[in-house]
Amino acid sequence: MDFGHFISEVRKQSGRSALAAGLHLEVSRQTIMRLEEGLPTKLTTPQLTSLLDFYAASPDERTDAMALWREVKEQDRTAKAQGNSKGFWQAYADQLVPNFPRYLRLEGAANRMTSHQLVLVHGLLQTADYRRAIVKIDDPGLSPVNTERRIELAERRQARLEDSDFRMNFLxxxxxxxxxxxxxxxMAAQLRWLAEAGERDNLTIRVVPFGVGSHRGLTIQSFTLLEFPRGSSGLIVPPVIYLEGAIGALYHERDDVITQYREAISALESVAxxxxxxxxxxxxVAKEYAA
Incomplete structure:
Protein backbone atom coordinates (compact mmCIF):
# COMPACT_ATOMS: atom_id res chain seq x y z
CA MET A 1 0.00 0.00 0.00
CA ASP A 2 1.50 3.40 -0.92
CA PHE A 3 1.62 6.15 1.68
CA GLY A 4 -0.89 8.48 0.01
CA HIS A 5 -3.59 5.84 -0.21
CA PHE A 6 -2.87 4.64 3.33
CA ILE A 7 -3.18 8.10 4.92
CA SER A 8 -6.31 8.76 2.87
CA GLU A 9 -7.93 5.60 4.25
CA VAL A 10 -6.98 6.56 7.82
CA ARG A 11 -8.60 9.97 7.32
CA LYS A 12 -11.79 8.51 5.86
CA GLN A 13 -12.11 6.00 8.69
CA SER A 14 -11.82 8.86 11.17
CA GLY A 15 -14.72 10.69 9.53
CA ARG A 16 -12.60 13.79 9.01
CA SER A 17 -12.69 15.79 5.77
CA ALA A 18 -9.62 16.97 3.88
CA LEU A 19 -10.72 20.54 4.64
CA ALA A 20 -10.86 19.83 8.38
CA ALA A 21 -7.43 18.19 8.24
CA GLY A 22 -6.04 21.23 6.44
CA LEU A 23 -7.53 23.60 9.00
CA HIS A 24 -6.04 21.48 11.80
CA LEU A 25 -2.55 21.81 10.31
CA GLU A 26 -3.15 25.38 9.10
CA VAL A 27 -2.53 24.35 5.49
CA SER A 28 -4.85 24.28 2.49
CA ARG A 29 -7.22 21.45 1.63
CA GLN A 30 -5.21 21.08 -1.59
CA THR A 31 -2.09 20.29 0.46
CA ILE A 32 -3.90 17.40 2.14
CA MET A 33 -5.17 16.16 -1.21
CA ARG A 34 -1.65 16.34 -2.68
CA LEU A 35 -0.38 14.32 0.29
CA GLU A 36 -3.05 11.66 -0.33
CA GLU A 37 -2.31 11.61 -4.06
CA GLY A 38 1.38 10.99 -3.38
CA LEU A 39 2.47 14.36 -4.74
CA PRO A 40 5.26 16.42 -3.15
CA THR A 41 4.27 18.62 -0.18
CA LYS A 42 6.19 20.61 2.41
CA LEU A 43 4.61 18.79 5.35
CA THR A 44 7.03 17.78 8.09
CA THR A 45 7.18 14.68 10.27
CA PRO A 46 5.81 16.58 13.32
CA GLN A 47 2.88 17.73 11.17
CA LEU A 48 2.21 14.15 10.12
CA THR A 49 2.27 13.09 13.76
CA SER A 50 -0.23 15.83 14.55
CA LEU A 51 -2.41 14.67 11.67
CA LEU A 52 -2.43 11.11 12.99
CA ASP A 53 -3.47 12.46 16.40
CA PHE A 54 -6.28 14.39 14.70
CA TYR A 55 -7.41 11.20 12.98
CA ALA A 56 -7.23 9.25 16.26
CA ALA A 57 -5.13 6.65 14.46
CA SER A 58 -4.66 3.30 16.17
CA PRO A 59 -1.16 2.24 17.34
CA ASP A 60 -0.85 -0.14 14.37
CA GLU A 61 -1.95 2.57 11.93
CA ARG A 62 0.57 4.99 13.42
CA THR A 63 3.36 2.44 13.13
CA ASP A 64 2.54 1.66 9.51
CA ALA A 65 2.04 5.33 8.61
CA MET A 66 5.42 6.34 10.03
CA ALA A 67 7.16 3.41 8.33
CA LEU A 68 5.62 4.38 4.98
CA TRP A 69 6.50 8.02 5.62
CA ARG A 70 10.15 7.08 6.17
CA GLU A 71 10.03 5.22 2.85
CA VAL A 72 8.66 8.33 1.14
CA LYS A 73 11.40 10.53 2.62
CA GLU A 74 14.08 8.03 1.63
CA GLN A 75 12.73 7.90 -1.92
CA ASP A 76 12.70 11.71 -2.02
CA ARG A 77 16.34 11.84 -0.95
CA THR A 78 17.29 9.29 -3.59
CA ALA A 79 15.35 11.15 -6.28
CA LYS A 80 16.98 14.46 -5.36
CA ALA A 81 20.42 12.85 -5.52
CA GLN A 82 19.51 11.69 -9.05
CA GLY A 83 18.19 15.12 -10.00
CA ASN A 84 14.55 14.07 -10.22
CA SER A 85 12.63 14.86 -7.05
CA LYS A 86 9.15 15.13 -8.56
CA GLY A 87 8.80 11.97 -10.65
CA PHE A 88 9.40 11.97 -14.38
CA TRP A 89 5.68 12.22 -15.13
CA GLN A 90 5.19 15.57 -13.40
CA ALA A 91 6.30 17.43 -16.52
CA TYR A 92 3.44 15.72 -18.37
CA ALA A 93 0.79 16.06 -15.65
CA ASP A 94 -1.59 17.91 -17.98
CA GLN A 95 -1.61 14.87 -20.27
CA LEU A 96 -2.45 12.32 -17.57
CA VAL A 97 -5.87 11.18 -16.42
CA PRO A 98 -6.31 11.85 -12.68
CA ASN A 99 -5.85 8.23 -11.55
CA PHE A 100 -2.68 7.47 -13.49
CA PRO A 101 0.05 9.23 -11.45
CA ARG A 102 -0.66 6.83 -8.59
CA TYR A 103 -0.20 3.89 -10.92
CA LEU A 104 3.09 5.30 -12.21
CA ARG A 105 4.36 5.66 -8.64
CA LEU A 106 3.42 2.06 -7.88
CA GLU A 107 4.96 0.78 -11.11
CA GLY A 108 8.15 2.70 -10.32
CA ALA A 109 8.37 1.15 -6.85
CA ALA A 110 7.49 -2.42 -7.86
CA ASN A 111 10.06 -5.17 -8.27
CA ARG A 112 7.63 -7.58 -9.94
CA MET A 113 4.69 -7.13 -12.26
CA THR A 114 2.28 -9.59 -13.86
CA SER A 115 -0.14 -8.22 -16.44
CA HIS A 116 -2.93 -9.88 -18.40
CA GLN A 117 -4.17 -7.97 -21.44
CA LEU A 118 -7.16 -8.93 -23.58
CA VAL A 119 -7.14 -6.14 -26.18
CA LEU A 120 -4.04 -3.92 -26.30
CA VAL A 121 -0.30 -4.25 -25.82
CA HIS A 122 0.70 -3.15 -22.31
CA GLY A 123 2.00 0.43 -22.16
CA LEU A 124 5.50 -0.66 -21.15
CA LEU A 125 5.82 -2.53 -24.45
CA GLN A 126 4.14 -0.16 -26.91
CA THR A 127 6.14 1.26 -29.81
CA ALA A 128 5.86 4.99 -30.51
CA ASP A 129 3.69 4.51 -33.60
CA TYR A 130 1.39 2.07 -31.80
CA ARG A 131 1.03 4.57 -28.96
CA ARG A 132 0.26 7.38 -31.43
CA ALA A 133 -2.54 5.27 -32.87
CA ILE A 134 -4.00 4.74 -29.40
CA VAL A 135 -3.80 8.47 -28.66
CA LYS A 136 -5.64 9.22 -31.90
CA ILE A 137 -8.43 6.82 -30.93
CA ASP A 138 -8.86 8.35 -27.47
CA ASP A 139 -8.31 12.01 -28.39
CA PRO A 140 -8.48 12.61 -32.16
CA GLY A 141 -8.32 16.39 -31.72
CA LEU A 142 -5.14 16.39 -29.65
CA SER A 143 -2.46 18.72 -31.02
CA PRO A 144 0.70 17.23 -32.58
CA VAL A 145 2.77 18.82 -29.80
CA ASN A 146 0.79 17.18 -26.99
CA THR A 147 0.65 13.90 -28.91
CA GLU A 148 4.45 13.84 -28.96
CA ARG A 149 4.58 14.75 -25.28
CA ARG A 150 2.52 11.65 -24.55
CA ILE A 151 4.96 9.61 -26.61
CA GLU A 152 7.86 11.09 -24.63
CA LEU A 153 6.11 10.16 -21.39
CA ALA A 154 5.62 6.57 -22.58
CA GLU A 155 9.28 6.33 -23.60
CA ARG A 156 10.49 7.64 -20.25
CA ARG A 157 8.23 5.15 -18.50
CA GLN A 158 9.80 2.36 -20.54
CA ALA A 159 13.15 3.01 -18.86
CA ARG A 160 11.98 0.41 -16.32
CA LEU A 161 12.54 -2.27 -18.97
CA GLU A 162 16.26 -1.74 -18.43
CA ASP A 163 16.02 -2.46 -14.70
CA SER A 164 17.27 -6.02 -14.24
CA ASP A 165 15.74 -6.12 -10.74
CA PHE A 166 12.25 -5.50 -12.15
CA ARG A 167 10.66 -8.79 -13.19
CA MET A 168 7.84 -8.50 -15.74
CA ASN A 169 5.46 -11.25 -16.77
CA PHE A 170 3.03 -10.45 -19.61
CA LEU A 171 0.11 -12.68 -20.56
CA MET A 187 1.38 -3.76 -36.05
CA ALA A 188 4.18 -5.51 -37.92
CA ALA A 189 6.74 -3.24 -36.24
CA GLN A 190 5.01 -3.58 -32.86
CA LEU A 191 5.04 -7.37 -32.99
CA ARG A 192 8.68 -7.51 -34.08
CA TRP A 193 9.47 -5.35 -31.06
CA LEU A 194 7.51 -7.72 -28.79
CA ALA A 195 9.54 -10.65 -30.08
CA GLU A 196 12.75 -8.76 -29.39
CA ALA A 197 11.64 -7.59 -25.94
CA GLY A 198 10.73 -11.14 -24.96
CA GLU A 199 14.40 -12.13 -25.14
CA ARG A 200 15.25 -9.99 -22.09
CA ASP A 201 16.16 -11.96 -18.97
CA ASN A 202 13.82 -9.94 -16.73
CA LEU A 203 10.79 -10.18 -19.01
CA THR A 204 8.49 -12.95 -20.21
CA ILE A 205 5.74 -12.72 -22.83
CA ARG A 206 3.26 -15.53 -23.34
CA VAL A 207 0.18 -15.58 -25.54
CA VAL A 208 -3.10 -17.33 -24.72
CA PRO A 209 -4.21 -18.57 -28.17
CA PHE A 210 -7.79 -18.55 -29.40
CA GLY A 211 -7.69 -22.32 -29.74
CA VAL A 212 -7.70 -23.02 -26.00
CA GLY A 213 -11.39 -22.18 -25.85
CA SER A 214 -12.89 -21.12 -22.53
CA HIS A 215 -10.40 -19.89 -19.95
CA ARG A 216 -10.29 -17.70 -16.83
CA GLY A 217 -8.93 -14.67 -18.63
CA LEU A 218 -12.17 -14.20 -20.55
CA THR A 219 -14.11 -13.43 -17.39
CA ILE A 220 -11.50 -11.80 -15.16
CA GLN A 221 -10.60 -9.33 -17.94
CA SER A 222 -7.40 -7.25 -18.14
CA PHE A 223 -5.45 -6.48 -14.95
CA THR A 224 -2.00 -5.80 -13.58
CA LEU A 225 -0.58 -7.22 -10.36
CA LEU A 226 2.21 -5.14 -8.80
CA GLU A 227 4.45 -6.55 -6.08
CA PHE A 228 7.03 -4.69 -4.02
CA PRO A 229 10.30 -5.34 -2.21
CA ARG A 230 10.59 -5.04 1.55
CA GLY A 231 11.33 -1.42 2.39
CA SER A 232 14.45 -0.20 4.16
CA SER A 233 12.29 0.31 7.26
CA GLY A 234 11.43 -3.41 7.20
CA LEU A 235 7.80 -2.80 6.28
CA ILE A 236 6.30 -5.39 3.95
CA VAL A 237 4.31 -3.52 1.32
CA PRO A 238 1.33 -5.61 0.17
CA PRO A 239 0.70 -6.24 -3.55
CA VAL A 240 -1.79 -4.18 -5.53
CA ILE A 241 -4.15 -5.14 -8.35
CA TYR A 242 -4.72 -2.35 -10.87
CA LEU A 243 -7.77 -2.33 -13.15
CA GLU A 244 -7.85 0.35 -15.81
CA GLY A 245 -11.14 1.52 -17.30
CA ALA A 246 -12.18 4.02 -19.94
CA ILE A 247 -13.17 6.67 -17.37
CA GLY A 248 -11.37 5.59 -14.21
CA ALA A 249 -9.35 2.96 -12.42
CA LEU A 250 -9.64 0.64 -9.45
CA TYR A 251 -6.94 -0.49 -7.01
CA HIS A 252 -7.46 -3.65 -4.94
CA GLU A 253 -5.29 -4.62 -1.96
CA ARG A 254 -7.46 -7.01 0.07
CA ASP A 255 -5.88 -10.42 0.57
CA ASP A 256 -8.90 -12.32 -0.74
CA VAL A 257 -8.97 -10.25 -3.94
CA ILE A 258 -5.23 -10.68 -4.49
CA THR A 259 -5.68 -14.44 -4.03
CA GLN A 260 -8.38 -14.54 -6.72
CA TYR A 261 -6.07 -12.83 -9.20
CA ARG A 262 -3.13 -15.05 -8.32
CA GLU A 263 -5.36 -18.06 -9.02
CA ALA A 264 -6.35 -16.49 -12.34
CA ILE A 265 -2.69 -16.00 -13.24
CA SER A 266 -1.99 -19.68 -12.55
CA ALA A 267 -4.97 -20.66 -14.71
CA LEU A 268 -3.80 -18.42 -17.55
CA GLU A 269 -0.24 -19.75 -17.38
CA SER A 270 -1.60 -23.29 -17.66
CA VAL A 271 -3.14 -22.54 -21.08
CA ALA A 272 -0.66 -19.98 -22.45
CA VAL A 285 1.59 -12.66 -37.42
CA ALA A 286 4.13 -9.85 -37.97
CA LYS A 287 4.99 -11.41 -41.34
CA GLU A 288 1.30 -11.52 -42.25
CA TYR A 289 1.01 -7.80 -41.58
CA ALA A 290 4.17 -7.02 -43.53
CA ALA A 291 3.11 -9.03 -46.60
Missing amino acids: FSEAVLRHQPGGPAV LSEQDTRDLVLE
Whole structure:
Protein backbone atom coordinates (compact mmCIF):
# COMPACT_ATOMS: atom_id res chain seq x y z
CA MET A 1 0.00 0.00 0.00
CA ASP A 2 1.50 3.40 -0.92
CA PHE A 3 1.62 6.15 1.68
CA GLY A 4 -0.89 8.48 0.01
CA HIS A 5 -3.59 5.84 -0.21
CA PHE A 6 -2.87 4.64 3.33
CA ILE A 7 -3.18 8.10 4.92
CA SER A 8 -6.31 8.76 2.87
CA GLU A 9 -7.93 5.60 4.25
CA VAL A 10 -6.98 6.56 7.82
CA ARG A 11 -8.60 9.97 7.32
CA LYS A 12 -11.79 8.51 5.86
CA GLN A 13 -12.11 6.00 8.69
CA SER A 14 -11.82 8.86 11.17
CA GLY A 15 -14.72 10.69 9.53
CA ARG A 16 -12.60 13.79 9.01
CA SER A 17 -12.69 15.79 5.77
CA ALA A 18 -9.62 16.97 3.88
CA LEU A 19 -10.72 20.54 4.64
CA ALA A 20 -10.86 19.83 8.38
CA ALA A 21 -7.43 18.19 8.24
CA GLY A 22 -6.04 21.23 6.44
CA LEU A 23 -7.53 23.60 9.00
CA HIS A 24 -6.04 21.48 11.80
CA LEU A 25 -2.55 21.81 10.31
CA GLU A 26 -3.15 25.38 9.10
CA VAL A 27 -2.53 24.35 5.49
CA SER A 28 -4.85 24.28 2.49
CA ARG A 29 -7.22 21.45 1.63
CA GLN A 30 -5.21 21.08 -1.59
CA THR A 31 -2.09 20.29 0.46
CA ILE A 32 -3.90 17.40 2.14
CA MET A 33 -5.17 16.16 -1.21
CA ARG A 34 -1.65 16.34 -2.68
CA LEU A 35 -0.38 14.32 0.29
CA GLU A 36 -3.05 11.66 -0.33
CA GLU A 37 -2.31 11.61 -4.06
CA GLY A 38 1.38 10.99 -3.38
CA LEU A 39 2.47 14.36 -4.74
CA PRO A 40 5.26 16.42 -3.15
CA THR A 41 4.27 18.62 -0.18
CA LYS A 42 6.19 20.61 2.41
CA LEU A 43 4.61 18.79 5.35
CA THR A 44 7.03 17.78 8.09
CA THR A 45 7.18 14.68 10.27
CA PRO A 46 5.81 16.58 13.32
CA GLN A 47 2.88 17.73 11.17
CA LEU A 48 2.21 14.15 10.12
CA THR A 49 2.27 13.09 13.76
CA SER A 50 -0.23 15.83 14.55
CA LEU A 51 -2.41 14.67 11.67
CA LEU A 52 -2.43 11.11 12.99
CA ASP A 53 -3.47 12.46 16.40
CA PHE A 54 -6.28 14.39 14.70
CA TYR A 55 -7.41 11.20 12.98
CA ALA A 56 -7.23 9.25 16.26
CA ALA A 57 -5.13 6.65 14.46
CA SER A 58 -4.66 3.30 16.17
CA PRO A 59 -1.16 2.24 17.34
CA ASP A 60 -0.85 -0.14 14.37
CA GLU A 61 -1.95 2.57 11.93
CA ARG A 62 0.57 4.99 13.42
CA THR A 63 3.36 2.44 13.13
CA ASP A 64 2.54 1.66 9.51
CA ALA A 65 2.04 5.33 8.61
CA MET A 66 5.42 6.34 10.03
CA ALA A 67 7.16 3.41 8.33
CA LEU A 68 5.62 4.38 4.98
CA TRP A 69 6.50 8.02 5.62
CA ARG A 70 10.15 7.08 6.17
CA GLU A 71 10.03 5.22 2.85
CA VAL A 72 8.66 8.33 1.14
CA LYS A 73 11.40 10.53 2.62
CA GLU A 74 14.08 8.03 1.63
CA GLN A 75 12.73 7.90 -1.92
CA ASP A 76 12.70 11.71 -2.02
CA ARG A 77 16.34 11.84 -0.95
CA THR A 78 17.29 9.29 -3.59
CA ALA A 79 15.35 11.15 -6.28
CA LYS A 80 16.98 14.46 -5.36
CA ALA A 81 20.42 12.85 -5.52
CA GLN A 82 19.51 11.69 -9.05
CA GLY A 83 18.19 15.12 -10.00
CA ASN A 84 14.55 14.07 -10.22
CA SER A 85 12.63 14.86 -7.05
CA LYS A 86 9.15 15.13 -8.56
CA GLY A 87 8.80 11.97 -10.65
CA PHE A 88 9.40 11.97 -14.38
CA TRP A 89 5.68 12.22 -15.13
CA GLN A 90 5.19 15.57 -13.40
CA ALA A 91 6.30 17.43 -16.52
CA TYR A 92 3.44 15.72 -18.37
CA ALA A 93 0.79 16.06 -15.65
CA ASP A 94 -1.59 17.91 -17.98
CA GLN A 95 -1.61 14.87 -20.27
CA LEU A 96 -2.45 12.32 -17.57
CA VAL A 97 -5.87 11.18 -16.42
CA PRO A 98 -6.31 11.85 -12.68
CA ASN A 99 -5.85 8.23 -11.55
CA PHE A 100 -2.68 7.47 -13.49
CA PRO A 101 0.05 9.23 -11.45
CA ARG A 102 -0.66 6.83 -8.59
CA TYR A 103 -0.20 3.89 -10.92
CA LEU A 104 3.09 5.30 -12.21
CA ARG A 105 4.36 5.66 -8.64
CA LEU A 106 3.42 2.06 -7.88
CA GLU A 107 4.96 0.78 -11.11
CA GLY A 108 8.15 2.70 -10.32
CA ALA A 109 8.37 1.15 -6.85
CA ALA A 110 7.49 -2.42 -7.86
CA ASN A 111 10.06 -5.17 -8.27
CA ARG A 112 7.63 -7.58 -9.94
CA MET A 113 4.69 -7.13 -12.26
CA THR A 114 2.28 -9.59 -13.86
CA SER A 115 -0.14 -8.22 -16.44
CA HIS A 116 -2.93 -9.88 -18.40
CA GLN A 117 -4.17 -7.97 -21.44
CA LEU A 118 -7.16 -8.93 -23.58
CA VAL A 119 -7.14 -6.14 -26.18
CA LEU A 120 -4.04 -3.92 -26.30
CA VAL A 121 -0.30 -4.25 -25.82
CA HIS A 122 0.70 -3.15 -22.31
CA GLY A 123 2.00 0.43 -22.16
CA LEU A 124 5.50 -0.66 -21.15
CA LEU A 125 5.82 -2.53 -24.45
CA GLN A 126 4.14 -0.16 -26.91
CA THR A 127 6.14 1.26 -29.81
CA ALA A 128 5.86 4.99 -30.51
CA ASP A 129 3.69 4.51 -33.60
CA TYR A 130 1.39 2.07 -31.80
CA ARG A 131 1.03 4.57 -28.96
CA ARG A 132 0.26 7.38 -31.43
CA ALA A 133 -2.54 5.27 -32.87
CA ILE A 134 -4.00 4.74 -29.40
CA VAL A 135 -3.80 8.47 -28.66
CA LYS A 136 -5.64 9.22 -31.90
CA ILE A 137 -8.43 6.82 -30.93
CA ASP A 138 -8.86 8.35 -27.47
CA ASP A 139 -8.31 12.01 -28.39
CA PRO A 140 -8.48 12.61 -32.16
CA GLY A 141 -8.32 16.39 -31.72
CA LEU A 142 -5.14 16.39 -29.65
CA SER A 143 -2.46 18.72 -31.02
CA PRO A 144 0.70 17.23 -32.58
CA VAL A 145 2.77 18.82 -29.80
CA ASN A 146 0.79 17.18 -26.99
CA THR A 147 0.65 13.90 -28.91
CA GLU A 148 4.45 13.84 -28.96
CA ARG A 149 4.58 14.75 -25.28
CA ARG A 150 2.52 11.65 -24.55
CA ILE A 151 4.96 9.61 -26.61
CA GLU A 152 7.86 11.09 -24.63
CA LEU A 153 6.11 10.16 -21.39
CA ALA A 154 5.62 6.57 -22.58
CA GLU A 155 9.28 6.33 -23.60
CA ARG A 156 10.49 7.64 -20.25
CA ARG A 157 8.23 5.15 -18.50
CA GLN A 158 9.80 2.36 -20.54
CA ALA A 159 13.15 3.01 -18.86
CA ARG A 160 11.98 0.41 -16.32
CA LEU A 161 12.54 -2.27 -18.97
CA GLU A 162 16.26 -1.74 -18.43
CA ASP A 163 16.02 -2.46 -14.70
CA SER A 164 17.27 -6.02 -14.24
CA ASP A 165 15.74 -6.12 -10.74
CA PHE A 166 12.25 -5.50 -12.15
CA ARG A 167 10.66 -8.79 -13.19
CA MET A 168 7.84 -8.50 -15.74
CA ASN A 169 5.46 -11.25 -16.77
CA PHE A 170 3.03 -10.45 -19.61
CA LEU A 171 0.11 -12.68 -20.56
CA PHE A 172 -1.59 -11.54 -23.78
CA SER A 173 -4.71 -12.82 -25.45
CA GLU A 174 -4.12 -13.65 -29.12
CA ALA A 175 -6.59 -10.80 -29.77
CA VAL A 176 -3.82 -8.37 -28.78
CA LEU A 177 -1.89 -9.57 -31.83
CA ARG A 178 -4.91 -9.43 -34.13
CA HIS A 179 -6.22 -5.94 -33.39
CA GLN A 180 -4.58 -3.33 -35.62
CA PRO A 181 -4.20 0.13 -34.06
CA GLY A 182 -2.49 2.20 -36.74
CA GLY A 183 -2.86 -0.46 -39.43
CA PRO A 184 -0.78 -3.46 -40.60
CA ALA A 185 2.58 -1.68 -40.91
CA VAL A 186 2.37 -0.33 -37.36
CA MET A 187 1.38 -3.76 -36.05
CA ALA A 188 4.18 -5.51 -37.92
CA ALA A 189 6.74 -3.24 -36.24
CA GLN A 190 5.01 -3.58 -32.86
CA LEU A 191 5.04 -7.37 -32.99
CA ARG A 192 8.68 -7.51 -34.08
CA TRP A 193 9.47 -5.35 -31.06
CA LEU A 194 7.51 -7.72 -28.79
CA ALA A 195 9.54 -10.65 -30.08
CA GLU A 196 12.75 -8.76 -29.39
CA ALA A 197 11.64 -7.59 -25.94
CA GLY A 198 10.73 -11.14 -24.96
CA GLU A 199 14.40 -12.13 -25.14
CA ARG A 200 15.25 -9.99 -22.09
CA ASP A 201 16.16 -11.96 -18.97
CA ASN A 202 13.82 -9.94 -16.73
CA LEU A 203 10.79 -10.18 -19.01
CA THR A 204 8.49 -12.95 -20.21
CA ILE A 205 5.74 -12.72 -22.83
CA ARG A 206 3.26 -15.53 -23.34
CA VAL A 207 0.18 -15.58 -25.54
CA VAL A 208 -3.10 -17.33 -24.72
CA PRO A 209 -4.21 -18.57 -28.17
CA PHE A 210 -7.79 -18.55 -29.40
CA GLY A 211 -7.69 -22.32 -29.74
CA VAL A 212 -7.70 -23.02 -26.00
CA GLY A 213 -11.39 -22.18 -25.85
CA SER A 214 -12.89 -21.12 -22.53
CA HIS A 215 -10.40 -19.89 -19.95
CA ARG A 216 -10.29 -17.70 -16.83
CA GLY A 217 -8.93 -14.67 -18.63
CA LEU A 218 -12.17 -14.20 -20.55
CA THR A 219 -14.11 -13.43 -17.39
CA ILE A 220 -11.50 -11.80 -15.16
CA GLN A 221 -10.60 -9.33 -17.94
CA SER A 222 -7.40 -7.25 -18.14
CA PHE A 223 -5.45 -6.48 -14.95
CA THR A 224 -2.00 -5.80 -13.58
CA LEU A 225 -0.58 -7.22 -10.36
CA LEU A 226 2.21 -5.14 -8.80
CA GLU A 227 4.45 -6.55 -6.08
CA PHE A 228 7.03 -4.69 -4.02
CA PRO A 229 10.30 -5.34 -2.21
CA ARG A 230 10.59 -5.04 1.55
CA GLY A 231 11.33 -1.42 2.39
CA SER A 232 14.45 -0.20 4.16
CA SER A 233 12.29 0.31 7.26
CA GLY A 234 11.43 -3.41 7.20
CA LEU A 235 7.80 -2.80 6.28
CA ILE A 236 6.30 -5.39 3.95
CA VAL A 237 4.31 -3.52 1.32
CA PRO A 238 1.33 -5.61 0.17
CA PRO A 239 0.70 -6.24 -3.55
CA VAL A 240 -1.79 -4.18 -5.53
CA ILE A 241 -4.15 -5.14 -8.35
CA TYR A 242 -4.72 -2.35 -10.87
CA LEU A 243 -7.77 -2.33 -13.15
CA GLU A 244 -7.85 0.35 -15.81
CA GLY A 245 -11.14 1.52 -17.30
CA ALA A 246 -12.18 4.02 -19.94
CA ILE A 247 -13.17 6.67 -17.37
CA GLY A 248 -11.37 5.59 -14.21
CA ALA A 249 -9.35 2.96 -12.42
CA LEU A 250 -9.64 0.64 -9.45
CA TYR A 251 -6.94 -0.49 -7.01
CA HIS A 252 -7.46 -3.65 -4.94
CA GLU A 253 -5.29 -4.62 -1.96
CA ARG A 254 -7.46 -7.01 0.07
CA ASP A 255 -5.88 -10.42 0.57
CA ASP A 256 -8.90 -12.32 -0.74
CA VAL A 257 -8.97 -10.25 -3.94
CA ILE A 258 -5.23 -10.68 -4.49
CA THR A 259 -5.68 -14.44 -4.03
CA GLN A 260 -8.38 -14.54 -6.72
CA TYR A 261 -6.07 -12.83 -9.20
CA ARG A 262 -3.13 -15.05 -8.32
CA GLU A 263 -5.36 -18.06 -9.02
CA ALA A 264 -6.35 -16.49 -12.34
CA ILE A 265 -2.69 -16.00 -13.24
CA SER A 266 -1.99 -19.68 -12.55
CA ALA A 267 -4.97 -20.66 -14.71
CA LEU A 268 -3.80 -18.42 -17.55
CA GLU A 269 -0.24 -19.75 -17.38
CA SER A 270 -1.60 -23.29 -17.66
CA VAL A 271 -3.14 -22.54 -21.08
CA ALA A 272 -0.66 -19.98 -22.45
CA LEU A 273 1.89 -20.86 -25.11
CA SER A 274 5.51 -21.29 -24.05
CA GLU A 275 7.81 -18.29 -24.50
CA GLN A 276 9.34 -19.81 -27.65
CA ASP A 277 5.98 -20.77 -29.15
CA THR A 278 4.75 -17.27 -28.35
CA ARG A 279 7.73 -15.74 -30.13
CA ASP A 280 7.09 -17.95 -33.17
CA LEU A 281 3.42 -16.91 -33.29
CA VAL A 282 4.22 -13.21 -32.82
CA LEU A 283 6.73 -13.26 -35.68
CA GLU A 284 4.35 -15.25 -37.88
CA VAL A 285 1.59 -12.66 -37.42
CA ALA A 286 4.13 -9.85 -37.97
CA LYS A 287 4.99 -11.41 -41.34
CA GLU A 288 1.30 -11.52 -42.25
CA TYR A 289 1.01 -7.80 -41.58
CA ALA A 290 4.17 -7.02 -43.53
CA ALA A 291 3.11 -9.03 -46.60
